[in-house]
Amino acid sequence: MIGNTKAQAMGRRDAPLPDRVDVAIIGGGIMGLATAYHLSKNSTLRIAVIERSYLVSGASGRNGGGLRMQWGDEGNVTLMMQSIEMCRGLAQELGINLWFRQGGYLFVARSEAGERRLMRNASLHRDVGAPTRLMTGAEAREIVPQLDTDQVRLAAFNPHDGVVFPWPFVWGYAGQAVARGVVVRTHTPVQRIEVLGDGLRLHLGTGEQLDADRVLNATGAWSIELNRALGIELPNHPHRHEIMSSEPLKPFLDPLVVDLATGLYFSQSTRGEIVAGITMPDTGPAATEVDLGSSRRFLAHLGHALTQVMLITSQLRVLRQWAGPYDVSPDGDAIVGPSPGVPRLYQVCGFTGHGFMMAPAVGKIVADLLSTGKHHPMLDRWDPSRFARGTSRRREDMIIG
Amino acid sequence: MPRRSFVCRCEDVTLSEVDHAIALGLHEVEELKRYTGLGTGPCQGKECISALVKLLIDKGLADPETVQPFTARPPTEPVTLGALAAGLAPDAGDGS
Numbered sequence: 001m002i003g004n005t006k007a008q009a010m011g012r013r014d015a016p017l018p019d020r021v022d023v024a025i026i027g028g029g030i031m032g033l034a035t036a037y038h039l040s041k042n043s044t045l046r047i048a049v050i051e052r053s054y055l056v057s058g059a060s061g062r063n064g065g066g067l068r069m070q071w072g073d074e075g076n077v078t079l080m081m082q083s084i085e086m087c088r089g090l091a092q093e094l095g096i097n098l099w100f101r102q103g104g105y106l107f108v109a110r111s112e113a114g115e116r117r118l119m120r121n122a123s124l125h126r127d128v129g130a131p132t133r134l135m136t137g138a139e140a141r142e143i144v145p146q147l148d149t150d151q152v153r154l155a156a157f158n159p160h161d162g163v164v165f166p167w168p169f170v171w172g173y174a175g176q177a178v179a180r181g182v183v184v185r186t187h188t189p190v191q192r193i194e195v196l197g198d199g200l201r202l203h204l205g206t207g208e209q210l211d212a213d214r215v216l217n218a219t220g221a222w223s224i225e226l227n228r229a230l231g232i233e234l235p236n237h238p239h240r241h242e243i244m245s246s247e248p249l250k251p252f253l254d255p256l257v258v259d260l261a262t263g264l265y266f267s268q269s270t271r272g273e274i275v276a277g278i279t280m281p282d283t284g285p286a287a288t289e290v291d292l293g294s295s296r297r298f299l300a301h302l303g304h305a306l307t308q309v310m311l312i313t314s315q316l317r318v319l320r321q322w323a324g325p326y327d328v329s330p331d332g333d334a335i336v337g338p339s340p341g342v343p344r345l346y347q348v349c350g351f352t353g354h355g356f357m358m359a360p361a362v363g364k365i366v367a368d369l370l371s372t373g374k375h376h377p378m379l380d381r382w383d384p385s386r387f388a389r390g391t392s393r394r395r396e397d398m399i400i401g
Numbered sequence: 402m403p404r405r406s407f408v409c410r411c412e413d414v415t416l417s418e419v420d421h422a423i424a425l426g427l428h429e430v431e432e433l434k435r436y437t438g439l440g441t442g443p444c445q446g447k448e449c450i451s452a453l454v455k456l457l458i459d460k461g462l463a464d465p466e467t468v469q470p471f472t473a474r475p476p477t478e479p480v481t482l483g484a485l486a487a488g489l490a491p492d493a494g495d496g497s
Contacts, residue, residue: 010436036440038412054432061435167435175425183405247443247479271438294475296488314483319443329421 007175011184021046024212026190028255029060031348033173033219034363040180043371046181052189056170062324064275066256068105068161083361094172098164099270103254105161108117108152114153114260122160131334133159138328148309163267184384200344218348221325236350238290239328241401244321248272264305278302290325326353332396338384347384409449412443428462430471
């Protein structure tokens with residue numbers, strides 16, 4: 001592509017819908033919109049995106065904006081190397097400021113088990129060309145001088161990892177997709193999917209219908225209801241994850257820091273805020289519906305853990321807290337591809353809290369699959385049918401939160 | 402009117418930026434917040450939300466009887482992490 005198309009619209013509640021499209025995408029989050037963007041760039045398929053609320057209303061507008069290639073599994077490391085590489089030119093490509101800053105991710109381990117994980121990962125990262133380096137606690141303190149590293153046995157730093165401000169990603173993909181002819185309809189729920197002889201019919205909350213050759217369920221943690229109504233039983237489920245943001249400070253914290261001992265993570269956004277979350281002790285059985293409540297319990301846990309390792313944050317003020325859903329897949333791998341029993345309905349779900357960072361790469365992978373049939377290697381392990389076949393396998397142990 | 406008017410002083414969001422977002426088809430307070438960043442600064446929208454809603458009403462894009470502010474997020478006012486940490490109940494564990 002030469003030059004950028006200036007965005008004229010971001011999706012509207014009154015965007016006119018055609019009677020039929022080639023691909024209908026349910027869900028105006030980053031997955032659906034990145035896929036729509038790549039389809040509009042590289043194919044002549046007619047595309048519509050249907051969002052039940054406003055864009056950025058779901059998990060894409062609620063995550064911490066971290067992007068890392070420091071994973072525990074080769075496939076995920078390689079995928080995130082691609083995604084981060086794509087992000088480097090994405091602000092120009094999408095014509096919007098993404099607040100992308102590559103300050104690295106610093107993992108610290110305070111236990112022997114954590115130390116072993118970081119050593120194993122660093123070896124894997126070296127094999128695939130990711131520039132992760134192991135360091136002592138003293139060396140980690142050279143990167144973050146305010147960090148308490150007394151009990152740190154080992155740290156791992158990758159300078160290519162980074163943070164973004166999530167909202168403009170979604171607007172950027174939406175604006176470019178609309179400029180290339182994608183219909184983005186907001187404030188319109190899909191109530192039911194009907195299987196036709198030659199496609200699928202979406203029954204919309206407005207009373208309208210939209211027929212499509214193929215449909216993407218890109219609704220993440222909200223995907224279960226639409227799937228179940230079609231008899232598609234997949235094991236992903238929503239898990240509430242809380243997060244907070246502080247008053248803005250002058251830039252002082254380069255990397256996003258993850259403390260493996262507590263599951264605490266914190267970073268400084270390019271806007272200056274400290275954004276932080278933590279693994280919370282489990283609170284009962286797996287949820288079936290999305291819960292976006294905020295708790296004081298979270299702020300107390302977070303405050304305790306963060307002030308323990310960064311004493312200077314004691315005087316830092318929390319401006320707001322909110323929650324978002326992880327769309328948890330039981331083996332930690334995403335659920336992407338034709339649905340069992342309804343092959344015209346493609347799933348793009350189950351990203352288990354790391355969908356946002358993977359979306360730049362995944363949008364291209366899914367668009368290639370739909371437009372040319374090109375089969376990225378990750379699609380084998382992401383196959384929605386693996387659970388029924390009994391071939392699901394857990395490969396990844398670096399899921400934080 | 403001065404050349405630049407600010408709707409949100411915390412995040413430096415100008416009237417012309419809000420007008421631009423409205424021209425793109427974004428007409429609701431939640432989406433305008435997320436496109437412009439309005440209301441995400443230290444005052445968390447306490448100052449700018451009324452100005453934004455009045456703009457939308459004046460343009461016929463919001464109904465004064467039903468329009469709602471964007472979701473208020475806790476805490477009600479900024480609280481230090483030190484104070485929050487002190488509130489961790491002894492039986493709540495250490496988060497590990």
